Amino acid sequence: MVYDCAVIGGGPAGLNASLVLGRGKKEVILLDDDAPRNAVTQESHNFITRDGVKPAEFREAAHADLKKYPNIVIQKDRVTDIDSAASPFRIHTEAGKDYEAKTIILATGLKDVLPDIQGIHDFYGKSLFACPFCDGWELKDIPLVYIADGEFSFHGIKMISNWNKDIVICTNGKESFSAEERDILKQKQFEVIDDEILRLQGENEQLKAILFKNGNELYKEAGFISYKMEQAAPFAERLGLELNEMGGIKTDSQGRTSIKGIYAGGDNASGPPQLIIAASEGSKAAIGVISDFVEETF
Numbered sequence: 001m002v003y004d005c006a007v008i009g010g011g012p013a014g015l016n017a018s019l020v021l022g023r024g025k026k027e028v029i030l031l032d033d034d035a036p037r038n039a040v041t042q043e044s045h046n047f048i049t050r051d052g053v054k055p056a057e058f059r060e061a062a063h064a065d066l067k068k069y070p071n072i073v074i075q076k077d078r079v080t081d082i083d084s085a086a087s088p089f090r091i092h093t094e095a096g097k098d099y100e101a102k103t104i105i106l107a108t109g110l111k112d113v114l115p116d117i118q119g120i121h122d123f124y125g126k127s128l129f130a131c132p133f134c135d136g137w138e139l140k141d142i143p144l145v146y147i148a149d150g151e152f153s154f155h156g157i158k159m160i161s162n163w164n165k166d167i168v169i170c171t172n173g174k175e176s177f178s179a180e181e182r183d184i185l186k187q188k189q190f191e192v193i194d195d196e197i198l199r200l201q202g203e204n205e206q207l208k209a210i211l212f213k214n215g216n217e218l219y220k221e222a223g224f225i226s227y228k229m230e231q232a233a234p235f236a237e238r239l240g241l242e243l244n245e246m247g248g249i250k251t252d253s254q255g256r257t258s259i260k261g262i263y264a265g266g267d268n269a270s271g272p273p274q275l276i277i278a279a280s281e282g283s284k285a286a287i288g289v290i291s292d293f294v295e296e297t298f
């Protein structure tokens, strides 16, 4: 069977895209390998009617919505290759399946590359967070650590200070701030520790202390980290899609990419990275797909 659209990635972007396509009477296959970015976290915030929802519950509710439409197939599988020269497009998966689709929506999201610090994965999403918009409210009254890593560190601390100013910054011996930024941090009375971190310590996903290589210890039970994000799937690069200034897939206002018939939405295209923004981007891409079918066939 040739699907009208293959949606690749079943986070909020791909799920909402599938819903709009399904309700738009399109034959849809949603291919998702079920490794969402926010799986590490216990609660998601900022999605009206879903504030505090567990990521797994959000997904379950979305699948229940999609199952109402017989023209939407949900397949748990990882897409390994897309032949964009074929017509219809051919999609190859890890399970060895091939699918054909007239259009594709890439909703594969981003993946987080955390600083290389022993123990960081034990606490990420539980007591160490990345996004103050997502988790700042819960941390607003707790003395925090901020592990700075990379060029966005200063922007990160500025944003976090909206929620909480009681923060000790650890650079782990890296030069993540310019001299001018350091001056501002000093004026604002943020303590900056430049010692190299040996490891993070705690139990049951609860951070207790940052242990430094010089033997010093800093006792903190929560904090934020700055980190890098990368495309979770390699298709933008492999297909040669044009990128935007943030390194995401460049789209127009209805998800159209630089290749006709391929659309994108969610964290992999633009941001800021938020569930509701990703869902709306998925919706816009699906509207783009349906509008283009209508233009061709009306």
Ligand SMILES: Cc1cc2nc3c(=O)[nH]c(=O)nc-3n(C[C@H](O)[C@H](O)[C@H](O)COP(=O)(O)OP(=O)(O)OC[C@H]3O[C@@H](n4cnc5c(N)ncnc54)[C@H](O)[C@@H]3O)c2cc1C
Pocket: 008, 009, 010, 011, 012, 013, 014, 031, 032, 033, 034, 035, 036, 037, 038, 040, 041, 043, 044, 045, 046, 047, 077, 078, 079, 080, 107, 108, 109, 110, 112, 124, 125, 130, 131, 133, 134, 135, 232, 233, 265, 266, 267, 268, 272, 273, 274, 275, 276, 278, 279
């Ligand atoms: C720790 C943490 C906490 C967060 N908390 C919040 C919050 O409280 N509120 C909020 O609004 N936002 C939060 N976010 C951000 C939010 O999770 C993202 O903005 C949102 O999930 C992006 O949705 P998406 O659909 O674009 O991508 P994702 O949710 O990442 O979904 C992408 C999907 O594509 C799949 N995929 C990738 N490659 C392939 C492939 N090759 N084949 C098949 N499937 C593939 C993945 O498995 C995944 O299921 C948080 C993020 C993190 C990391």
